[in-house]
Amino acid sequence: MTAQIINGKEIAEKKRVEIAEEVIRLKNLGVTPGLAVILVGNNHASRTYVRNKEKACHELGMNSILIEMQEEVSEEELLAKIAELNETPDIHGILVQLPLPKHIDEKKVIESISPSKDVDGFHPINIGRMMTGQNAFLPCTPYGIMVLLEETGISIPGKHVVVVGRSNIVGKPVGQLFLNQDATVTYCHSKTKDLPLHTNQADILVAAVGIPNFIKAEHVKDGAVIIDVGINRNEAGKLCGDVAFDEVAKKAGYITPVPKGVGPMTITMLMYNTVKSAAESLNRD
Numbered sequence: 001m002t003a004q005i006i007n008g009k010e011i012a013e014k015k016r017v018e019i020a021e022e023v024i025r026l027k028n029l030g031v032t033p034g035l036a037v038i039l040v041g042n043n044h045a046s047r048t049y050v051r052n053k054e055k056a057c058h059e060l061g062m063n064s065i066l067i068e069m070q071e072e073v074s075e076e077e078l079l080a081k082i083a084e085l086n087e088t089p090d091i092h093g094i095l096v097q098l099p100l101p102k103h104i105d106e107k108k109v110i111e112s113i114s115p116s117k118d119v120d121g122f123h124p125i126n127i128g129r130m131m132t133g134q135n136a137f138l139p140c141t142p143y144g145i146m147v148l149l150e151e152t153g154i155s156i157p158g159k160h161v162v163v164v165g166r167s168n169i170v171g172k173p174v175g176q177l178f179l180n181q182d183a184t185v186t187y188c189h190s191k192t193k194d195l196p197l198h199t200n201q202a203d204i205l206v207a208a209v210g211i212p213n214f215i216k217a218e219h220v221k222d223g224a225v226i227i228d229v230g231i232n233r234n235e236a237g238k239l240c241g242d243v244a245f246d247e248v249a250k251k252a253g254y255i256t257p258v259p260k261g262v263g264p265m266t267i268t269m270l271m272y273n274t275v276k277s278a279a280e281s282l283n284r285d
């Protein structure tokens, strides 16, 4: 089998058209969705993502502000900034770019963001709401994966989904979203014994480990759907995923590339969440 490539860039564009329409509706009601991004320090990769987020906001007619803080900024100062943004009516979404410098407690920072502006979906309140199937901001990468599958017409109920990686921002929540849609979910991680035994059972395999070319043809069942969440740089400095694309694409049924797979969906769902937050702010007052 030769896999059909899931074009995340194209699906992201389609979703952004829908989001832009909602932005126009909200503007007519007097609210322009606004996102605040806080960037601490001078991480090169972070800078690229942040620039892409700002670009996406402006293309959709949204407001965005970028707050840059020095690597040495104190936790106190960062928390004070977040407290101020929590109270700023024009700001509907707050994103603190991760990772943060070591002297800052990430958990404390995430918990200081108002759950009603937590468009990353990282706050424990949103995670709890997601787990119990309530209205919540869903984390952008997992949510983007669900939209990719929906738009590709891949049915989820009853499917065996194997997630490799158990981070709080991708692995754990994506498994939960699949469970919410009646999949059978297996989590694998660095302590899993006989990884191929598990991954070969996957109808849908999600690779979120952060190691280039980690998932090979031997890990994959014929015709499986392969979702590659990895954003790595290889020795040549080229962007690559967690999946050995060429060999796996020969065996899989569907596969997401890197770039132009999951990445563009992450930013799109961030825009979606910010617009959702703006709409919900209207209902509150």
Ligand SMILES: Nc1nc(=O)c2c([nH]1)NC[C@@H]1CN(c3ccc(C(=O)N[C@@H](CCC(=O)O)C(=O)O)cc3)C=[N+]21
Binding pocket: 046, 048, 049, 052, 095, 096, 097, 098, 099, 120, 140, 231, 239, 258, 259, 260, 261, 262, 263, 264, 265, 266, 267
């Ligand atoms: N609080 C927080 N929220 C995040 O959502 C968050 C974060 N911190 N820290 C960093 C990661 C990474 N991330 C990406 C978003 C888009 C692409 C993306 O659009 N990638 C393009 C390629 C971009 C390129 O060329 O470098 C693609 O895959 O096609 C990648 C990575 C969001 N993150």
Ligand SMILES: [Mg+2]
Binding pocket: 165, 166, 167, 189, 190, 209
């Ligand atoms: Mg792991």
